[in-house]
Amino acid sequence: MARWQPDAPGRLAAAALDLFEERGYENTTVIEIAERAGLTKSTFFRYFPDKREVLFGRGALTGLLVDGIASAPPEAGPLDTVAHALDTLGRTFFTADRREFSARRQAVLNANTELLEREALKRTELTTAMADALTRRGTPPPTARVAAKLGALVWEIAYDQWIATATDTETGADTDTDTGTGTGEGFGPLARRALTAVRATAAQ
Amino acid sequence: MARWQPDAPGRLAAAALDLFEERGYENTTVIEIAERAGLTKSTFFRYFPDKREVLFGRGALTGLLVDGIASAPPEAGPLDTVAHALDTLGRTFFTADRREFSARRQAVLNANTELLEREALKRTELTTAMADALTRRGTPPPTARVAAKLGALVWEIAYDQWIATATDTETGADTDTDTGTGTGEGFGPLARRALTAVRATAAQ
Numbered sequence: 001m002a003r004w005q006p007d008a009p010g011r012l013a014a015a016a017l018d019l020f021e022e023r024g025y026e027n028t029t030v031i032e033i034a035e036r037a038g039l040t041k042s043t044f045f046r047y048f049p050d051k052r053e054v055l056f057g058r059g060a061l062t063g064l065l066v067d068g069i070a071s072a073p074p075e076a077g078p079l080d081t082v083a084h085a086l087d088t089l090g091r092t093f094f095t096a097d098r099r100e101f102s103a104r105r106q107a108v109l110n111a112n113t114e115l116l117e118r119e120a121l122k123r124t125e126l127t128t129a130m131a132d133a134l135t136r137r138g139t140p141p142p143t144a145r146v147a148a149k150l151g152a153l154v155w156e157i158a159y160d161q162w163i164a165t166a167t168d169t170e171t172g173a174d175t176d177t178d179t180g181t182g183t184g185e186g187f188g189p190l191a192r193r194a195l196t197a198v199r200a201t202a203a204q
Numbered sequence: 205m206a207r208w209q210p211d212a213p214g215r216l217a218a219a220a221l222d223l224f225e226e227r228g229y230e231n232t233t234v235i236e237i238a239e240r241a242g243l244t245k246s247t248f249f250r251y252f253p254d255k256r257e258v259l260f261g262r263g264a265l266t267g268l269l270v271d272g273i274a275s276a277p278p279e280a281g282p283l284d285t286v287a288h289a290l291d292t293l294g295r296t297f298f299t300a301d302r303r304e305f306s307a308r309r310q311a312v313l314n315a316n317t318e319l320l321e322r323e324a325l326k327r328t329e330l331t332t333a334m335a336d337a338l339t340r341r342g343t344p345p346p347t348a349r350v351a352a353k354l355g356a357l358v359w360e361i362a363y364d365q366w367i368a369t370a371t372d373t374e375t376g377a378d379t380d381t382d383t384g385t386g387t388g389e390g391f392g393p394l395a396r397r398a399l400t401a402v403r404a405t406a407a408q
Contacts, residue, residue, distance in 0.1 A: 077408040113325065120324030121317065146361065146405040153353045201350040202406035204281040 009047045009058055011037040016054040017101065020108045025051075025115060052114060055105050056122055062129050064093055069133035078139045082130060082151030083195050086158065090188030094162060099184075102159075103166035127152040154198055158191035213251040213262055215241040220258040221305070224312045229255075229319060256318060259309050260326055266333050268296055273337035282343045286334060286355030287399050290362065294392030298366060303388075306363075307370035331356040354402060361398035366391045 015036035019028040030051050034044045048054050068085030076084060094102065109115045131148035135141050165184025219240035223232040234255050238248045252258050272289030280288060298306065313319045335352035339345050369388025 079405065079408055116328075117321030117325050120328060121321050124320075124324060142401070143405055143408075146357070146401055147408075149357045149360070150354075150402070150406055153350075153357065156353070157350065197346070197350055198354070199406050201283065201347055202354055202403050204283055204347075204351075 008037075008039060008043060012039065012044055012047060013054055013057075014101070016051075017104055017108060020055075021104065025108065025112045052118055055109070055115065056118060061089070061093055062126060064089055065126060066129055066133045069130065069137065072137075074137075078134050078143055078147035079150055079195065079199075081134060081137065081139075082147060082154070083192060085130070085133075086151070086155060086191035087188040090186050090191065094159070094187035096186065099162060099166040103163035106163050123152060123156070150198060150202075154191055154194045157194035157197070158187055161185075161190050161194070162187045212241075212243060212247060216243065216248055216251060217258055217261075217309075218305070220255075221308055221312060224259075225308065229312065229316045256322055259312070259319065260322060265293070265297055266330060268293055269330060270333055270337045273334065273341065276341075278341075282338050282347055282351035283354055283399065283403075285338060285341065285343075286351060286358070287396060289334070289337075290355070290359060290395035291392040294390050294395065298363070298391035300390065303366060303370040307367035310367050327356060327360070358395055358398045358402055361401070362391060362395040365389075365394050365398070 012033060016028070016033045019032055019036060028051070030044050031041050033051070033054065034041045044054075047058060065085050065088075068088030069081055071088070072081040072084035109119050127148050130151055131141075131144045134144035134147055139147065162184070216237060220232070220237045223236055223240055232255070234248050235245050237255070237258065238245045248258075251262060269289050269292075272292030273285055275292070276285040276288035313323050331352050334355055335345070335348045338348035338351055343351065366388070
């Protein structure tokens with residue numbers, strides 16, 4: 001598999017992440033991010049409304065998630081439909097070559113309340129998108145809302161575990177794993193396991 | 205039951221809510237909030253670090269939640285323990301005389317991204333507090349984290365329904381329900397019902 005080649009928004013995100021790590025989110029300007037990415041300030045603003053948005057993508061994740069829900073087998077129940085969509089994300093978005101970036105990004109977010117708050121809101125928006133996509137498949141709205149929230153929970157658990165593996169790899173002594181792609185379990189299988197744990201806890 | 209008599213932080217919150225409704229969150233200053241409450245700016249800052257915090261209380265909810273978890277019957281499973289704590293909140297915090305205030309507060313939050321983000325972060329903090337309280341009761345940490353997140357979901361569903369009843373009452377034509385206290389189901393029973401729905405959806 002070819003290494004992920006970021007386009008302009010991806011280069012801006014990568015440059016921003018480097019700078020936020022080096023000097024902190026507060027001490028980094030949009031101009032510095034653009035310069036580091038070899039782009040201009042006006043290019044930055046073509047893709048992102050402000051500095052705060054640069055680590056939050058441009059809606060690709062929502063599109064993939066909604067498509068994943070729409071393409072689940074028609075007979076799948078609401079929560080299995082969400083699990084199918086999370087499998088899709090594991091193959092298309094949360095791929096091994098993005099794991100290290102995702103782990104570093106989360107560490108930057110965790111260090112900044114403003115970014116954490118933005119993250120929390122983005123997750124709420126993704127949950128609403130999931131519920132709407134389930135409703136379009138015929139799931140009754142109250143069930144769709146609960147299933148989407150359970151799906152968001154499964155996602156969050158799997159995501160935390162997925163990025164934790166990247167951190168282990170970076171700090172590990174095992175030198176044949178230092179490719180930056182991580183050797184831990186993929187996002188999809190982690191999501192399946194998280195779903196099992198959620199079901200077990202709910203049934204207790 | 206006596207009508208809820210707000211103390212200084214409660215008066216500041218009530219004054220802030222009035223002003224945010226009248227002229228918007230952005231167009232309201234801390235000085236105006238203090239004046240409307242009949243208090244001084246320095247009193248405001250004794251209780252809240254900034255304007256953004258005034259509708260988020262001062263941690264009482266977290267304390268009640270943690271106590272509710274600690275006081276659940278020892279034999280209760282993790283999710284039933286959380287349900288017990290939500291019952292406690294329904295009796296002590298989300299009481300009928302606070303319903304209208306809570307509904308108005310949520311409408312103000314929903315109209316302002318900055319406040320919504322703060323709300324999302326507060327909910328995350330409450331979820332962590334729940335998980336920690338469950339762990340102190342002997343629930344294994346991974347199960348405690350999942351149970352706390354399921355509990356947060358139950359809470360959110362029940363809360364949305366609880367405040368929706370207040371709105372219905374305000375706009376309803378039935379004049380003998382205009383006491384401002386609402387006549388809908390209490391928070392505790394709504395939480396029990398939401399837990400049943402979450403369990404059913406998880407099992408599907």
